[in-house]
Amino acid sequence: MSELRVRFAPSPTGYLHVGGARTALFNWLLAKNKGGTFILRIEDTDVERSTKESVDAILEGMQWLGLEWDEGPFYQSDSFPLYKEHVQKLLDAGKAYKCYCTAEELDAKRNLAMQEGRKPKYDGTCRERAEQPEGQPYVVRFRAPQGGVTAFDDLIKGTITFPNEELDDLIIQRTDGTPTYNFCVVIDDASMNITTVIRGDDHVNNTPRQIQLYEALGFPVPQFAHVPMILGSDKARLSKRHGATSVIAYRDMGFLPEALLNYLVRLGWSHGDDEIFTMDEMIQKFDIGNVGRSASVFNTEKLLWLNAHYIKNSDPERLADLLLPHLSSRGVTTLGGPDLMAVVKTLQERAQTLVEMAERAVFYYNAPDSYDEAALAKFDKEQLLAVLSAVTEKLSSSAVGDAAEVDGLFKEVCSENGWKMGQVGQPVRIALSGGTQAPGIGEIAITLGVTETVRRIKRMQEFVAGK
RNA sequence: GUCCCCUUCGUCUAGCCUGGCCCAGGACACCGCCCUUUCACGGCGGCGACACCGGUUCAAAUCCGGUAGGGGACGCCA
Numbered sequence: 001m002s003e004l005r006v007r008f009a010p011s012p013t014g015y016l017h018v019g020g021a022r023t024a025l026f027n028w029l030l031a032k033n034k035g036g037t038f039i040l041r042i043e044d045t046d047v048e049r050s051t052k053e054s055v056d057a058i059l060e061g062m063q064w065l066g067l068e069w070d071e072g073p074f075y076q077s078d079s080f081p082l083y084k085e086h087v088q089k090l091l092d093a094g095k096a097y098k099c100y101c102t103a104e105e106l107d108a109k110r111n112l113a114m115q116e117g118r119k120p121k122y123d124g125t126c127r128e129r130a131e132q133p134e135g136q137p138y139v140v141r142f143r144a145p146q147g148g149v150t151a152f153d154d155l156i157k158g159t160i161t162f163p164n165e166e167l168d169d170l171i172i173q174r175t176d177g178t179p180t181y182n183f184c185v186v187i188d189d190a191s192m193n194i195t196t197v198i199r200g201d202d203h204v205n206n207t208p209r210q211i212q213l214y215e216a217l218g219f220p221v222p223q224f225a226h227v228p229m230i231l232g233s234d235k236a237r238l239s240k241r242h243g244a245t246s247v248i249a250y251r252d253m254g255f256l257p258e259a260l261l262n263y264l265v266r267l268g269w270s271h272g273d274d275e276i277f278t279m280d281e282m283i284q285k286f287d288i289g290n291v292g293r294s295a296s297v298f299n300t301e302k303l304l305w306l307n308a309h310y311i312k313n314s315d316p317e318r319l320a321d322l323l324l325p326h327l328s329s330r331g332v333t334t335l336g337g338p339d340l341m342a343v344v345k346t347l348q349e350r351a352q353t354l355v356e357m358a359e360r361a362v363f364y365y366n367a368p369d370s371y372d373e374a375a376l377a378k379f380d381k382e383q384l385l386a387v388l389s390a391v392t393e394k395l396s397s398s399a400v401g402d403a404a405e406v407d408g409l410f411k412e413v414c415s416e417n418g419w420k421m422g423q424v425g426q427p428v429r430i431a432l433s434g435g436t437q438a439p440g441i442g443e444i445a446i447t448l449g450v451t452e453t454v455r456r457i458k459r460m461q462e463f464v465a466g467k
Numbered sequence: 468g469u470c471c472c473c474u475u476c477g478u479c480u481a482g483c484c485u486g487g488c489c490c491a492g493g494a495c496a497c498c499g500c501c502c503u504u505u506c507a508c509g510g511c512g513g514c515g516a517c518a519c520c521g522g523u524u525c526a527a528a529u530c531c532g533g534u535a536g537g538g539g540a541c542g543c544c545a
Contacts, residue, residue, distance in 0.1 A: 010545095045545080103542095114541090157472070180544085180545090204471060206540080266480080273480085292480080305495055414504095437506040440505085441505090
């Protein structure tokens with residue numbers, strides 16, 4: 001194990017969304033690549049908005065993706081005493097001070113500053129305050145350095161420099177005595193010995209403040225890597241109105257975890273022209289320095305393509321297991337029907353999602369109770385009946401072992417009667433599946449079994465005859 | 468408004484650091500053709516981008532400056 005220690009630190013105010021998942025993935029990949037440690041930390045200092053349900057949802061998402069963590073989950077809410085202790089330390093050292101300005105006063109000042117086009121920063125009213133009013137509510141503010149600049153070398157974006165005068169004295173402890181985010185993060189990352197902080201782009205502006213805190217506290221400053229955001233198709237920050245954003249929603253839509261992971265890793269990161277990565281390849285090739293600097297648009301089409309790829313190349317047995325819930329949610333029972341694994345094999349090349357596969361699998365278990373009339377209308381009634389009986393006869397009188405042999409039988413029927421394959425295959429496909437979009441007839445017949453195949457053809461024969 | 472960041476095909480991106488091999492490569496999508504009993508898979512081909520303006524240079528997507536556009540942050544949220 002190397003010294004590298006990274007963490008994923010979501011706040012439990014919702015489910016795990018794809019942006020968070022990608023951040024988690026990058027952290028996880030870097031840890032795996034460097035033999036480091038990946039830590040999961042729940043940032044629940046906002047007691048109001050944090051929920052147990054969200055924690056569970058996040059853990060569920062992480063587990064589904066297979067992003068297992070080495071340490072944690074740790075909860076910030078368990079560390080309140082630790083934060084308090086460090087606030088006191090700063091207070092004692094004169095690096096922090098009590099501020100008695102009310103929230104209302106601050107709001108007013110902020111609005112005024114915005115209106116006048118000034119930077120809405122704290123004006124330092126209590127910074128040099130001599131008398132400390134007794135029993136008055138106060139917040140604790142960090143006494144930020146006044147001049148100079150704070151800079152850091154971002155692993156993704158390069159050197160970023162902030163003039164210190166842009167940074168005001170941030171609140172590190174609220175009136176109610178609870179610590180604030182920027183302070184907790186620093187204490188946690190320092191006490192967990194985090195060496196590399198990989199997080200969303202939206203934290204770039206917090207970084208200089210946090211660096212100042214590290215320095216005031218005497219902690220070593222970690223390295224930072226800020227990953228760009230994920231946008232919706234309209235280039236606005238990805239949100240629910242762009243469609244699903246929760247990783248669990250993608251699971252429910254029939255995506256494979258490896259497909260989502262592969263999609264996510266290529267969103268912002270690249271390794272030459274490579275598109276498909278196994279987990280091992282991802283780990284081996286991942287380099288935080290190859291993450292792009294600009295935001296990227298989430299594109300479901302490409303995700304679908306990847307999903308189709310992984311479905312095509314997955315073990316049918318595993319797919320069968322994963323398909324089961326999608327089948328039963330459609331009220332389909334596989335009991336007494338064809339072997340699900342055999343069914344999956346006929347569908348692997350034709351489905352982009354498990355949901356689509358389930359839809360296409362239904363006819364195997366529920367014989368069609370209606371037929372695609374438009375497709376049927378293309379054939380003459382007498383001709384249809386002749387074809388169907390020729391096929392049943394052929395099928396009933398021959399022993400077949402695999403799909404190719406069945407197809408051979410159909411060719412025989414064609415040549416014996418002078419028919420074209422289109423005249424024979426299509427009606428039978430409709431008889432077996434109800435429609436025209438299905439696997440090859442040989443595949444269907446073998447999967448269904450000759451007995452059931454013949455039964456279905458006869459059923460349509462009756463249907464056609466009775467018209 | 469202020470600060471920070473970003474800008475190559477519709478989308479994801481390679482190339483940019485270490486100028487010439489780039490009249491810019493790959494992938495998704497789209498279009499066409501082939502394969503084919505349907506739907507798919509697959510194969511082949513096509514469409515399509517260096518935001519703009521200056522500068523440096525024999526030579527710039529690549530270096531420098533500016534402009535425009537986009538995003539983010541400015542909270543007793545995280």
